[in-house]
Amino acid sequence: MLRELFATLLVSSALVVLVLYIVINGYYLLIHVLSLFQLRDEYRTRQSDPAYGTYESPFLPGIAVIVPAYNEEATIVDSVRSLLDQSYPERSVIVVNDGSEDATLDRLREAYDLEKIHDRAPWDLPCEQVHGVYHSVSVDDLLVIDKENGGKSDALNAGIGLTEQPLFCSIDADSLIDRDGLWHVVRPFLAHPSETVASGGVVRVANDCEIEGGQVLEANVSERSLIGLQEIEYLRAFYSGRLGLDRLRSLLVISGTFGLFETEAVREIDGYATDIVTEDLDLVVRLHRQMLENDRPYRVEFVPEPVVWTQVPETLADLSTQRRRWYRGLLEVFARNRDMIGNPNYGVVGTVAMPLYLLSEGIGPLIETYGYVVVPVAFALGMVNLEFFAFFLLVIVGFGVFLSWFGVFSEVWSYRRYDDPREIAILLGNAVIENVGYRQWKAFVSTRGFLEFLRNDTSWGAIERQSFSDETAEPNPNVEPDVDADIDVEG
Structure with missing residues (x-):
């Protein structure tokens, strides 16, 4: 009797997991299809020259580029050099040394x-x-704030408090912007100056790229497996994921690695929260709340240009630390703003974006982990037949590969930073490998992050950095990690 009851519960839960998994991936499919239409429109816009001389306009908004830095001796000079080399004329650079010990x-x-x-x-x-x-005697428009350590959000707030520019750009100290990056990301502010409050661009993987003078000269697909798998994630998350969310006007996160914001709008919500580990997601959700509660027409937009390059973790331990932090931060943001979830007073953000985002990015990994445990156990005990077990594996692996290939296709079809057939083949191969082992590992990492969230764990951890200019330089193990939520649509 007990065995029959256990079998019924096991099979029923396995079916529930499969149904929820299909619903979540149906959402992913919708987002990816919408991204094609958005990418098509963006590509057409990029191909057509503006009817006026944007570069000569005397009305360009000033941008303060704020760089929080904690123990970033390996990358800070190259990062600042890339910012000073920006072609956008109305910009200043503010580096905030956040109590560095190096x-x-x-x-x-x-x-x-x-x-x-x-x-x-x-x-x-x-x-x-x-x-x-401090200011630079040799370089115009460079300020450095030296302060006690308070974390990334606290450092950004220092820069926001010091600047008088109408816009500010947040960028991680381990990242490099393409020379025309500010031109790309400011475009929504030029097209809709009275409505745009935030915009963000594509984040790409800098590891193993050819870099000189603070600029990426050649984008290379890494032959190191862990980095190559993250390249696939970034292509899918930005080219397919965020483009589709932008099409729905429901973009919930602008990457903390590189985002542009209206200074006064951020000041109105008291800047970045200093008690959360995903300050980028938290900031954008609070901007949505502020604009909607005050009935202000507004835009939060995504620009699909390859504009910023960042270092990603090179070890499983570092990657696990990063992803658990992102997951804990996601749950905390939604817990703090739970009154918005499903609330029609917050429009499409409350009724569509937040519920689906919570289901896919918050609950989805837990469901997936449960499925990885329950379905094989049920099969081993003879409670699930071979056809169901094979279908379960096919859905997980096959659909995951399809969505990853979708991201690769979007890149090859549009901006073609990776145009070597051999590199494209490596990307397609990594998309397969990602769904056999790596994807399952990430699901269990998220489950561990969930347990840490329940224990109110707010630790950040640390990851190693390499110098952009000297790949043989010794890694710095004492850096405070980037805390952005880069990968927001896993698929």
Whole structure:
């Protein structure tokens, strides 16, 4: 009797898992199909020259590029160099040294001839104590804030408090922007200046690319398996995932690696939250809330240009730390804004975007993990027949490969940063490998992140960085990791 009851519960739960899995992947399919239409429209816009001389316009909005840096001696000089080399004319760079314990500030002093202009901030900033503000004698428009450690959000708030520019761009210190990157990401602000409050671009993997003078000269597909698998994730998440969400006007995250925001709109919601590990997702959700509650017409847009390159984790331990943090932060953001979920007062964001995002990115990994345990156990006990077991595996692997190939196709069809047939073949092969082993590992990592969330674990961990200029440089194990939620549509 007990065995029969157990068998019934096991089979029933397996069927529920399969149905939910099909629903979640149906959502992913919808997003990916919509992304094709959005990519087509964006590509046509890019191919047509504007009827006016944008580059010569005297009305370009000023942009403050804010770079929070904690123990970033390996990458900070190259990162700042790429920002100073931007073709966008109305920009300033603010580096916030967030209590670094290494030579980050010394590297900046050596490279840019810094001179202290204030022993403390010229006015109160919404951040930890400031030790001094510096400007570069040799380079215009470069400021450095030296402050006590308070975390990435606290460092960004310091830069927001100091700038007088109408827009600010947040970028990680381990990232490089294409020379025309600011031109791409500011485009929505030029097209809809009174409505746009945030925009973001594509984040690409910098590991194993050819880099010189703070610029990516050649995009290479990594032959290292772990990095190659992350390249597939980034292609799928940005080219397919965020494009589709942008089409629905329901983009919930602008990557903390590279995003552009209206300064005053962010100040109105008191800047970045300093008590959360996914400050980028939290900020955009709070911007949606602010705009909708005040009936302000607004836009949060995605620009599908390859504009920023970032280093990704090179070990499973570092990757696990990063993904668990992202997952915990996602759950915390939705817990804090649970009154928006399913609430028609928040329009499509509340009734469509947040419920589906929570189901796919929050609940989905837990369902997937449960399925990986329950279905094989049921099959081993003879409670599920071979046909059902084979169908379960086919759905998981086959559909996952299809969505990953979709992301590769989007890149090859549009911006073609990877145009070597051999590299495209490697990407397609990685898309298969990703769904056999790696995907299952990520599901269990998310489940571990869920348990950490229940324990109220707020740790950030640390990942290693390599110098962009010298690939043989010793890794720095003491850096504070990037805390953006880059991969938001897994598929």
